[in-house]
Amino acid sequence: MRVLLVEDDAMLLDGLRLGLKMHGFQVEAVSLMGDAEAATRASRFDAMVLDIMLPDGSGLDLLRQLRARGDATPVLLLTARDAVGDRVQGLDDGADDYLGKPFDLDEVAARLRALGRRAQGRPTPQLIWGALVLDPARRDVALQGNPVALSRREFAVLEALMERPGFILSREDLQERLYGWQDDVESNAIEVHIHKLRHKLGRDAIRTLRGVGYRMGEPVA
Amino acid sequence: MTSIRTRLLSILAVATAIVWLCGVSWIALHTQRELDRMLDQRLGEVGRMVNSLLRSGDIDPMVAAGAAQSAPQPTEAGPRNFISCQIWDAEGRLIGRSGDAPTEELATIGNGFADTMVGDQPWRVFAIVDATRGTRILIGDNLQERQGIVRQVILGLVVPAALLLPLLAGLIWLSVSHGLRPLGQAAAALRQRKPNDLTPLAPAALPAEVRPMFQALDALLERLAESRAQEQTFTAFAAHELRTPLAGLRLQAQLAMASGTEAERQTALRHIIIAVDRMTALVRQLLELARLDNDVSPPDRSIDAANLLDDAARGMHPLPCPLQVAPNLRGLPVRVDPGLFSMTLRNLLENAVQQTPAGEAVLCDAHRDENSVIITVSDRGPGIPPEELQHIRKRFFRGRHKTVSGSGLGLAIADAAMRKAGGTLRFRNRPEGGLVAEILLPLGQPAS
Incomplete structure (x- = not known):
């Protein structure tokens, strides 16, 4: 999952970036409301972790702007203000979830996964495509009940494809999912990951549509 | 009586x-x-x-x-x-x-x-x-x-008088009792009050003689309620301010436990120490503010400017920059409380050090003009955006160029301390970048 992290406290920002990465999230981190606004306009995120008190404005304002222009990105408010009134206000302003500081890293990750699941309208925590089962929480993949060892990037590519199995994802879409803005990406990196995935899951597991992108192949019984 | x-x-x-x-x-x-x-x-x-x-x-x-x-x-x-x-x-x-x-x-x-x-x-x-x-x-x-x-x-004449006098005494007794009844009622109401109930007494139908007392009492209650509300706001703010470093602390501890490599663990542990230092500083600043809010004004007295600066510098270890004291300050009396002055200077210096990039120096000097001694602390940091200058004395205000370890209290403390100490605090941006804070101390009477 690709997550936008908006937090003005440098240590918290750094820790969350690292911690969420350890949980398999692709994290973009900004500390100003303006930067967050620009990021949401520039690309799509699967979820957003938003602090309320930012140096250049209120996270709630950003949230309202986001919803006003029809952006439905799931938002987890993460803030020191967690009285009932604040929580109600945050949720009514369009937040999908609310977590007070201090928080547990595992809980943040779990809530983000739940937000992603809800956004995809998916009933099970696992992603299932035929005999292929991907568990985002435990970060493992099984084919016909047998565990398959995947690298972090391979897992992320597979997860992106399995989230919406019928949809085609372009190479750029996948690149955005996998790498941060700062990361240097080899031009054929995605092809390499796809190649390795096919090697581990079978040739037809992922289909290539020339010049368009990739999508999951027909489900294997 | x-x-x-x-x-x-x-x-x-x-x-x-x-x-x-x-x-x-x-x-x-x-x-x-x-x-x-x-x-x-x-x-x-x-x-x-x-x-x-x-x-x-x-x-x-x-x-x-x-x-x-x-x-x-x-x-x-x-x-x-x-x-x-x-x-x-x-x-x-x-x-x-x-x-x-x-x-x-x-x-x-x-x-x-x-x-x-x-x-x-x-x-x-x-x-x-x-x-x-x-x-x-x-x-x-x-x-x-x-x-x-x-x-x-x-x-x-005497017989009716003798009969009337006790009657008169009874009437006086009754009317005085009636007139004093609101006092008794108010006392009972006050006794039954909960400690946090600071609503006005406002008893109905007061005699004119006791009304001023109740008005004064109600005014006092109102002031108490106000200061209580301020304290509560402050406490709530302080609690929120502590939550962010606490969250960082917890997060870094979790990362330290979960990290795979020794380098990651070391980083997380270093961050934990930074977070604890930050909270320690925040707690000290909260205490300073509480002291500033509660203490009565210090006595108005004059002190030798050079001695004042020497003492303040000696109280801060290590001093982030050498304090350049103009020679004509020796023997010059200024009117300020030394403790509050030190508090102001320390907070200004801490702020300057936080803002200044590593390797750059903080400048600090003292000189006099016509009717005051001016202590200047200037940093090489980013300065403060003009639209934020009016807010920097507010408690918990942290501007765009805030640092990890800042609490948003340093300049508020410096300002409050200086105002209480009888001096003035001014801020301006250096044209070449960085913030200049000036403490103006009024000249005092020469010690006799």
Whole structure:
């Protein structure tokens, strides 16, 4: 999952970036409301972790702007203000979830996964495509009940494809999912990951549509 | 001071008694005088009447003397008609007297009035001498009888007074009690209050005398409630401010536990130490603010500027920059509290150090102008955006160029301390970048 992290406290920002990465999230981190606004306009995120008190404005304002222009990105408010009134206000302003500081890293990750699941309208925590089962929480993949060892990037590519199995994802879409803005990406990196995935899951597991992108192949019984 | 009620009651009782006594004495004197005048007049009339009876014909002097007693009563209060009449002839024989008149001659005077003693009794006597017939008519009042009348009048005044005085005392007691009742009610209401209830008392229908006290009390309660609300806001803010570093602390601890490599663990542990230092600084600053909010103003005193700066620098270890003190400050008195000055300087220096990139220096110097000593702290940081300059003295305000370890309290503390200490704090951006903070200390009187 690709997550936008908006937090003005440098240590918290750094820790969350690292911690969420350890949980398999692709994290973009900004500390100003303006930067967050620009990021949401520039690309799509699967979820957003938003602090309320930012140096250049209120996270709630950003949230309202986001919803006003029809952006439905799931938002987890993460803030020191967690009285009932604040929580109600945050949720009514369009937040999908609310977590007070201090928080547990595992809980943040779990809530983000739940937000992603809800956004995809998916009933099970696992992603299932035929005999292929991907568990985002435990970060493992099984084919016909047998565990398959995947690298972090391979897992992320597979997860992106399995989230919406019928949809085609372009190479750029996948690149955005996998790498941060700062990361240097080899031009054929995605092809390499796809190649390795096919090697581990079978040739037809992922289909290539020339010049368009990739999508999951027909489900294997 | 004892009970208002008792005091009021005794003052009123004594005053009433004195007024009454004066009134009674005056009435007694006046009555005595009026009675004397009236009765003297009656004596004269009766004497002339008896005389004319004697002259008008052959009337028995005994009958004429008896007629004296038919004169009208002097007052209705009189017990009986006590007038006495004697008629003496030229030879000095008593030829006629009224029934109860003494046989002893009432007076030896000629025409007119006289006070005499007959036996052991004082008498008031009027005499008429008929020169042609040689008779003397003496009309007299026994003065003891007259006193009786006055006594009756006085008694008529004193008895109701004696009855009324306790009644008056009771009424005073009741009305004072009624007037003081709001005090008692307020005291009871205050006793039953919960400690956090600071709503005004505002009892209904207050007497004018106690109203100012309740108004003052309500004003005090209002001020207390205000300062309580401020404290609560501050506490809430402080708690929120502590939550972010706490969250960082917890997060880094979790990362340290979960991290795969030793380098990651070391980083996380280093972050934990930074977070703890940050919270320590925040707690110290909260305490400083609490002290600034609660302490009374320091005494106004003058201190040598150079000594002040030396002491402040000695109190800060390590000093982030050498303090350049202009030589003409030695022996120059400034008016400031040294403790508050040190607090201001330390917070300004901490802020400057936080803002200044590594390897750059913070500049700090002191010089004087016409009527103040100016201590300047300038950093090489990003400065403060102009639109934020007006907010930097607010508590918990953290601008765009905030640092990891900042709390948003340093400049607020510096400002509050300087205002309390009697100095002024100014901020401006350096044209070449960085913030300049200036402390202006007013010059004081030279120490004598």
